[in-house]
Amino acid sequence: MSTGSRTRKFAAAVCAVTLGGVLGVAELASAQTSVIKTGGYLAFPKIVAHTTSPDASPALVAGEFAKDTVIQLTNVSSGSEPITVNCYYINANGHCGSPPADGAQVCRDDADCPAGVRCLPGWATQDFQFQLTPNQPLGWVISEGLDALPCEGNASCQTFQNGIIPPVNEVPFVGELRCLQVASSVDDTPVAENNLKGEATIVEAGPLPIAADTSEVLAAAYNAVSFEAESAGSSAGDALCLGGTPTGATCLATYTPCASTLSVQHFFDGAETPQGFVETELTLSPCSATIEDGGSIVPDNRVAALILVYNEFEQRFSTGTVLSCVEHIRLVDIDTPAGPAGDDFSVFAVGTQGTLGGQTRIKGENSSDDGFGPGLLGLVHQYYSDEGGTRTASSAHHVNGRFPPEPIVDGVYFP
Amino acid sequence: MRTFAGRSAASGLALGFALACLATTASAQSFTVEEPSSVLIFPKVVCDDDPVDTDTVIQTTNTSNMMAYAHCFYTDGQSVNGLPRWTVTDFQISLTRQQTSTWSACTGRPVNPADEQGGLDPGAVPPVVPGFTGSLVCVQMDSPFDGAPSGANDLTGRADVGGAGYNAIGVPALGTPGDDNVLSLDGVEYAQCPSAYHLNFATNGSQGALALGPMVNMGLNDSVASVSTAITVVPCSFDFAGLRPAEVALNFPDIYDEMETRGSQGVEDPVICWENIQLDGTGFELPTAFGTAIVEGSEIQEQAGPRVPAPFVAVASVLRVGGTSLAVDSATTNLHAVDGELADGQIILP
Numbered sequence: 001m002s003t004g005s006r007t008r009k010f011a012a013a014v015c016a017v018t019l020g021g022v023l024g025v026a027e028l029a030s031a032q033t034s035v036i037k038t039g040g041y042l043a044f045p046k047i048v049a050h051t052t053s054p055d056a057s058p059a060l061v062a063g064e065f066a067k068d069t070v071i072q073l074t075n076v077s078s079g080s081e082p083i084t085v086n087c088y089y090i091n092a093n094g095h096c097g098s099p100p101a102d103g104a105q106v107c108r109d110d111a112d113c114p115a116g117v118r119c120l121p122g123w124a125t126q127d128f129q130f131q132l133t134p135n136q137p138l139g140w141v142i143s144e145g146l147d148a149l150p151c152e153g154n155a156s157c158q159t160f161q162n163g164i165i166p167p168v169n170e171v172p173f174v175g176e177l178r179c180l181q182v183a184s185s186v187d188d189t190p191v192a193e194n195n196l197k198g199e200a201t202i203v204e205a206g207p208l209p210i211a212a213d214t215s216e217v218l219a220a221a222y223n224a225v226s227f228e229a230e231s232a233g234s235s236a237g238d239a240l241c242l243g244g245t246p247t248g249a250t251c252l253a254t255y256t257p258c259a260s261t262l263s264v265q266h267f268f269d270g271a272e273t274p275q276g277f278v279e280t281e282l283t284l285s286p287c288s289a290t291i292e293d294g295g296s297i298v299p300d301n302r303v304a305a306l307i308l309v310y311n312e313f314e315q316r317f318s319t320g321t322v323l324s325c326v327e328h329i330r331l332v333d334i335d336t337p338a339g340p341a342g343d344d345f346s347v348f349a350v351g352t353q354g355t356l357g358g359q360t361r362i363k364g365e366n367s368s369d370d371g372f373g374p375g376l377l378g379l380v381h382q383y384y385s386d387e388g389g390t391r392t393a394s395s396a397h398h399v400n401g402r403f404p405p406e407p408i409v410d411g412v413y414f415p
Numbered sequence: 416m417r418t419f420a421g422r423s424a425a426s427g428l429a430l431g432f433a434l435a436c437l438a439t440t441a442s443a444q445s446f447t448v449e450e451p452s453s454v455l456i457f458p459k460v461v462c463d464d465d466p467v468d469t470d471t472v473i474q475t476t477n478t479s480n481m482m483a484y485a486h487c488f489y490t491d492g493q494s495v496n497g498l499p500r501w502t503v504t505d506f507q508i509s510l511t512r513q514q515t516s517t518w519s520a521c522t523g524r525p526v527n528p529a530d531e532q533g534g535l536d537p538g539a540v541p542p543v544v545p546g547f548t549g550s551l552v553c554v555q556m557d558s559p560f561d562g563a564p565s566g567a568n569d570l571t572g573r574a575d576v577g578g579a580g581y582n583a584i585g586v587p588a589l590g591t592p593g594d595d596n597v598l599s600l601d602g603v604e605y606a607q608c609p610s611a612y613h614l615n616f617a618t619n620g621s622q623g624a625l626a627l628g629p630m631v632n633m634g635l636n637d638s639v640a641s642v643s644t645a646i647t648v649v650p651c652s653f654d655f656a657g658l659r660p661a662e663v664a665l666n667f668p669d670i671y672d673e674m675e676t677r678g679s680q681g682v683e684d685p686v687i688c689w690e691n692i693q694l695d696g697t698g699f700e701l702p703t704a705f706g707t708a709i710v711e712g713s714e715i716q717e718q719a720g721p722r723v724p725a726p727f728v729a730v731a732s733v734l735r736v737g738g739t740s741l742a743v744d745s746a747t748t749n750l751h752a753v754d755g756e757l758a759d760g761q762i763i764l765p
Contacts, residue, residue: 036448036749038613072615074707076753078669135671137615139705150673150703197751199615203735219735221746259449265474265515265573274470274519275578310513312534355534357517359476384578393578393744400478400571400582401449 032403033256038076038197039226040181041255045379046283046328049143050172058112065206072139075132077195082131084182088291089126089168092175092326094119106170123325125291130163140165176285176326190253192232198224220396225377227255242287243407246371258287258375259401260408262362266380268350269332276384276392285326287375287410301372304365309347312355317347373410445606448749451478452585455572457551458728459647462521462543469577471520477510479569484509485553488655492549492689501660501688508537509559549689550649563594579747584728600760608651608726611756612710616644616694618701641736644694648686651726651760660688663712663725673703685715726758
């Protein structure tokens with residue numbers, strides 16, 4: 001896409017936001033990502049772990065919940081050959097003052113760091129590869145991984161089941177997981193097949209310390225976002241092309257595009273429902289990325305997320321944020337400082353909106369001409385709390401999307 | 416504080432001007448849980464206090480810049496003294512541009528601008544009867560009362576059943592629907608529904624301990640800790656005029672554990688109207704923590720013969736019990752459709 005084209009798109013978007021309502025335009029549909037279809041490239045936008053392991057640093061404190069993520073991944077092919085899967089944990093932990101390669105302290109905010117040291121965002125990848133035999137399901141907990149793939153000793157799985165599932169390399173861990181079906185264990189070229197499906201469940205237990213009369217279990221499950229492979233590319237390529245060929249890229253394979261606009265139905269924070277008081281975390285992850293095996297994600301992908309919020313009075317509010325990589329953010333922290341300060345003044349607070357629920361529409365915009373696109377993936381993670389503020393249940397929701405006839409183009413690069 | 420409990424206060428002025436952008440008719444290709452559609456199916460709606468107090472919160476959204484109208488139908492699939500109710504309650508809603516509307520299945524949403532649940536009331540939404548276990552179907556119409564089906568594909572929806580959420584299954588119109596009262600889900604007028612799904616599940620009992628996540632390491636997985644999976648199934652045909660429940664025969668022809676061992680499981684009785692099926696048969700007793708299965712829907716046949724696919728929609732719910740009465744939570748997900756496995760259904764409006 002040319003710079004001029006991007007400029008025109010950005011100008012059009014700004015103009016339309018000013019006029020109001022452009023994000024509501026219904027568009028003709030095209031091929032699309034899906035959470036109910038199988039694919040060749042899967043994204044799990046939110047995986048988290050913070051366990052009671054003595055290795056966890058910072059450690060959990062009283063009142064917090066331990067959490068972990070259960071991943072289920074299945075080869076739906078009933079063919080005769082196993083498939084090979086390359087997966088990438090994307091570590092979005094913040095660290096105190098230096099990148100994770102230096103072994104710096106993981107932090108959630110500045111309070112986790114020594115005085116005078118900032119908690120800085122950073123993104124790193126951890127890759128692994130394994131084989132799945134026909135129709136084989138596989139499940140693991142990300143803080144533990146699997147030392148060996150399940151096998152009862154028959155010749156088939158002993159012959160074909162190579163690989164292990166490593167645990168995530170840091171606890172606590174926040175980030176995402178992406179998995180790609182490739183040709184073989186010696187050939188990382190993506191194949192134009194769609195044999196993968198996946199689910200993730202974020203399970204939490206607490207508040208700590210665990211006690212029979214006070215401890216709760218929270219479980220929130222979602223389906224992986226599935227990109228269907230549409231055509232094979234060049235083994236000499238450098239990118240997974242989503243929806244088309246990004247500027248300057250050579251496609252390893254082409255997949256279905258990301259949505260041009262995300263639509264999120266949600267409760268406003270603090271709304272009282274039959275299940276309790278609601279608090280929502282929104283995950284946004286740019287579809288475009290540079291994923292270097294075992295290295296850092298190049299953080300030069302900056303996607304502006306333009307956000308419109310509608311309440312049940314048909315009133316519209318707007319806000320926005322900028323993303324370089326996956327972010328899990330409380331709704332009320334999008335337009336107020338992180339933490340509880342100022343939450344009541346957020347456009348996502350029930351007191352501000354005056355209605356229980358609403359719709360938030362999010363459009364990514366990337367005005368650079370660096371081969372990265374504007375696509376975003378999203379996920380809603382909702383917590384219910386009792387009057388004392390203790391979380392009692394959770395759920396996850398897929399976001400809705402719009403897929404225009406001329407798809408938006410994103411690229412996932414493997415240097 | 417806005418609540419479902421009481422209703423007062425707060426009516427508001429609708430701001431905004433839908434000027435620049437008129438909504439156009441979308442044309443999605445197949446059933447979906449992502450894109451706006453003209454038919455929404457919520458397969459699992461519960462208002463019951465057995466075994467635990469459970470309510471369902473429904474959210475529907477008009478994603479267009481024009482008014483949208485829908486005719487909605489609750490179908491009660493519960494059995495009383497062994498006899499199924501299969502009763503239908505209908506109501507109509509109107510949504511302004513981009514409006515989301517929220518209501519509780521147990522309490523409904525009366526039209527009362529002075530209540531505490533702020534926002535423009537979409538119309539009178541009736542409460543369901545206590546003990547309700549069934550489905551909700553909403554069909555977009557072109558006018559608020561006695562209109563014809565609309566193919567505008569403007570609606571999205573989600574449901575929270577006792578804190579476990581899923582997206583409504585959307586059936587988009589593919590062209591301009593006829594003005595009769597029969598909606599053909601045939602891939603021409605409206606999209607078809609799936610007739611087979613992939614289902615990933617955690618094995619019941621101790622083998623599924625891995626699926627308990629952090630409870631495994633926290634002393635919560637004592638002798639009563641467990642994980643169990645159920646699927647809620649609704650045939651993708653609805654006769655709201657004749658009140659005749661649709662039927663589908665269900666089968667799990669392929670069940671695989673993590674060691675590629677294959678099994679199968681039949682379902683003795685057909686699903687009529689609505690059913691919640693626990694995956695506790697012998698076919699689901701696996702030696703590994705996780706399994707996968709194909710769920711097939713077929714027409715009920717008098718005589719043996721080739722399978723005739725029948726459309727249905729379903730969601731899966733996994734219940735995790737951590738060993739104390741409080742440590743319980745369920746999670747619900749939409750199922751993955753098997754590629755190319757679609758079948759015709761229909762919706763007959765009164």
